[in-house]
Structure formats: C-alpha cells, structure tokens
Amino acid sequence: MAEPVVRPAGVGDIEPVADLLHRLMNPKIAPERWRRVLDDPWRPAELERGWLVEDTGRIVGFMATIYSRRATRLGPRLFCDLGAWYLERAYRGTGIGEALLRAGMERADTTYVTLTARRATGRRIRALGFQVLDEQREVFSPRSPRRVAPLRLLSDPALLDADARQRLSDHEGLGLRSAVVAAADEAAAALVLLHVKRKGEDVLHHDLLHCGDAAMLANHAQALADLLVEEGVLAVDRRFLPSSGAGGRPEPIPLARWFRAANGVEARDVDLLYNETLLLDLKLP
Known part of the structure; x- marks a missing residue:
C-alpha cells in the first residue's frame, strides 16, 4: 500500500484544497475566500502555492505558504507567511504532519512569519528555529x-x-x-x-x-x-x-507572533502586511 506523500501545491490543486479547508477546517469561510490563500496576488511565479499531503490521489492535508518579495531597509527580501495548516484526523500522529510542517519552511533565503499559531504549534516551531516576533x-x-x-x-x-x-x-x-x-x-x-x-x-x-x-x-x-x-x-x-x-x-497579544529570519532581517523589519488573515478578511489576534 502506497504511503501518503507531501508535495507542493500547483494551480490544479486550488479547487480541491479550497473545498477541503471549507468543509473540514472552517465552514464559515466560503471556498472563494479559501482560494485566495492558494492564488494570492503576491506570490512570485516560480514558488509553490502551499504544500499538501496526498494519499492515493486524495488530498488529506494542506499548509499555506504565502510568499511576498518586499522592500526593506536591507533591500528586497523574500518573506513567507505560514497560514492554514490542516490534516485529516486519521493521519495525525503518523509523522506525516511533521513532514508537512517542515516542507513549508525549508527555504534558507526566506524569512518565515506566522501570526496565528496556536500555543502548541508555537512550541513545535520554536524547535525549528523560530522565535517570538511579538507578544x-x-x-x-x-x-x-x-x-x-x-x-x-x-x-x-x-x-x-x-x-x-x-x-x-x-x-x-x-x-x-x-x-x-x-x-x-x-x-x-x-x-x-x-x-x-x-x-x-x-x-x-x-x-x-x-x-x-x-x-x-x-x-x-x-x-x-x-x-x-x-x-x-x-x-x-x-x-x-x-x-x-x-x-x-x-x-x-492573544497569540504570540513568530518568525524565523533570513538574510539579515530583524524583528523591526517584519510588519503585518502580506498575510493570510488579510486574504481571508479575518481579525488579527
């Protein structure tokens, strides 16, 4: 029996992932709003639209990676907002969720930010080199x-x-x-x-x-x-x-903001633009 695989999301995955997130993660968010997460206007064309877990052709998990190339005091820098993370219950505790998390933050040239991580997620990403951006x-x-x-x-x-x-x-x-x-x-x-x-x-x-x-x-x-x-x-x-x-x-701040810096970026360089919360029209914690 084939094992589930982690792979980058492409344009053909937009609809099934939006449906998955609407049905199983947050039905209050309409599919058309979820689509923005995979089809955001800031993503450089060569980068993925997120990472997903696929089992025999069926998408069972997803992690949003929302990229933006921003002007900073250091010159242009690449940032990634880590957004929605979902894995069907049957696959939790198998190690595939950890593989999904790591796949979404593997670029050495990118400053990663997450503004909505739950406390348990914060403990996990601290072990992956993240630090508190602000609390x-x-x-x-x-x-x-x-x-x-x-x-x-x-x-x-x-x-x-x-x-x-x-x-x-x-x-x-x-x-x-x-x-x-x-x-x-x-x-x-x-x-x-x-x-x-x-x-x-x-x-x-x-x-x-x-x-x-x-x-x-x-x-x-x-x-x-x-x-x-x-x-x-x-x-x-x-x-x-x-x-x-x-x-x-x-x-x-109810949920601490986290980041992992690259290429000389410091906390003062990280604002609250270019993120999933804005795409979904939600409240910042």
Missing part, C-alpha cells in the same frame, strides 16, 4: 482634545515613494484603511496601513499593519491615534515602539 502591543485611545502636532494628514498618494505605492497597490481591495502622513517639519510622506475590526468587548481596533516612517511611529504614536482614529483604539506591536514604552496601554 505585547500598546493601544492608544484618541485624546480629548486631540493633539495631532507635529503630524499632518496628506491627501495625495503620489507623494509616496515607489515602494510605498507598490505596498498600497498590493493590498488594494482587501479593505484596509490607508493614510498618507508626514511630520510637520519633514517633507517626506509616509504610508500608514490599518486593519480595522471590532474585537473583545466590541472595541474598534485599528491594528497598525505598516508605517513607512519608523521614527515617526516610535515618537508620535499617540498623535497618530489622535489623527486617524475616530472611534476605538490604535493598536501597535511593541517592537515598533521604544523599549520604555510610548505612553499607550500595554496589552498582551
């Missing part, structure tokens, strides 16, 4: 009266540099809120991208996914909340803020 954030409520200085809101995306315009284009249609912001004493415009969802006790969270000016964010996070948040809070991962804090309310 704390600060939340900022708008002040009354608001004090936005020295920040100013600009109206023209053409003021952004080419890398920022590419990020904006890459996430078009995913429901993110974008803003072009500059410090009053600087000419350079920075792109800010927010993911706005109600969480917890019906509080509208503006999760900061990306800010193109790291110093502006670190020094003026509260002013940014005053500038951009009409209702709710601005939530910023701690790695983007001073180690002593930025004046917001500390809050644990």
Whole structure:
C-alpha cells in the first residue's frame, strides 16, 4: 500500500484544497475566500502555492505558504507567511504532519512569519528555529482634545515613494484603511496601513499593519491615534515602539507572533502586511 506523500501545491490543486479547508477546517469561510490563500496576488511565479499531503490521489492535508518579495531597509527580501495548516484526523500522529510542517519552511533565503499559531504549534516551531516576533502591543485611545502636532494628514498618494505605492497597490481591495502622513517639519510622506475590526468587548481596533516612517511611529504614536482614529483604539506591536514604552496601554497579544529570519532581517523589519488573515478578511489576534 502506497504511503501518503507531501508535495507542493500547483494551480490544479486550488479547487480541491479550497473545498477541503471549507468543509473540514472552517465552514464559515466560503471556498472563494479559501482560494485566495492558494492564488494570492503576491506570490512570485516560480514558488509553490502551499504544500499538501496526498494519499492515493486524495488530498488529506494542506499548509499555506504565502510568499511576498518586499522592500526593506536591507533591500528586497523574500518573506513567507505560514497560514492554514490542516490534516485529516486519521493521519495525525503518523509523522506525516511533521513532514508537512517542515516542507513549508525549508527555504534558507526566506524569512518565515506566522501570526496565528496556536500555543502548541508555537512550541513545535520554536524547535525549528523560530522565535517570538511579538507578544505585547500598546493601544492608544484618541485624546480629548486631540493633539495631532507635529503630524499632518496628506491627501495625495503620489507623494509616496515607489515602494510605498507598490505596498498600497498590493493590498488594494482587501479593505484596509490607508493614510498618507508626514511630520510637520519633514517633507517626506509616509504610508500608514490599518486593519480595522471590532474585537473583545466590541472595541474598534485599528491594528497598525505598516508605517513607512519608523521614527515617526516610535515618537508620535499617540498623535497618530489622535489623527486617524475616530472611534476605538490604535493598536501597535511593541517592537515598533521604544523599549520604555510610548505612553499607550500595554496589552498582551492573544497569540504570540513568530518568525524565523533570513538574510539579515530583524524583528523591526517584519510588519503585518502580506498575510493570510488579510486574504481571508479575518481579525488579527
């Protein structure tokens, strides 16, 4: 009897994998949304659409690998968001799940990130070289009266540099809120991208996914909340803020974010763009 095999997913696997994930992993997510995970707009053409487990022609497991080539302070770098991981119950505990996990993170030139790993998964990937990216954030409520200085809101995306315009284009249609912001004493415009969802006790969270000016964010996070948040809070991962804090309310992230860096990438280089949560229109933990 043939053993199950782990292999890369191709274009012909999109429909059966989307059906598998819809039926057995999360029926609340429609198949057309699951398809985005295998057919995302950021994947370099030469890379796989995920990894799957196949047994005598039937797909019984899948792991999402969502690639993106991003501009960083170091130059272009390849990233991979590790997303949905599912294996039919009959195959669990056989070792094939471990093989699936390892297959999805074998590239030495890639920084791997996962934003939704359960605690048990975190323990497993720590053994594979991952470390915590962040497990704390600060939340900022708008002040009354608001004090936005020295920040100013600009109206023209053409003021952004080419890398920022590419990020904006890459996430078009995913429901993110974008803003072009500059410090009053600087000419350079920075792109800010927010993911706005109600969480917890019906509080509208503006999760900061990306800010193109790291110093502006670190020094003026509260002013940014005053500038951009009409209702709710601005939530910023701690790695983007001073180690002593930025004046917001500390809050644990329900599921730690993890990463395994490559080619000189550091935690500060890893934002919250280009990931499965955005493709599926879910809430970030």
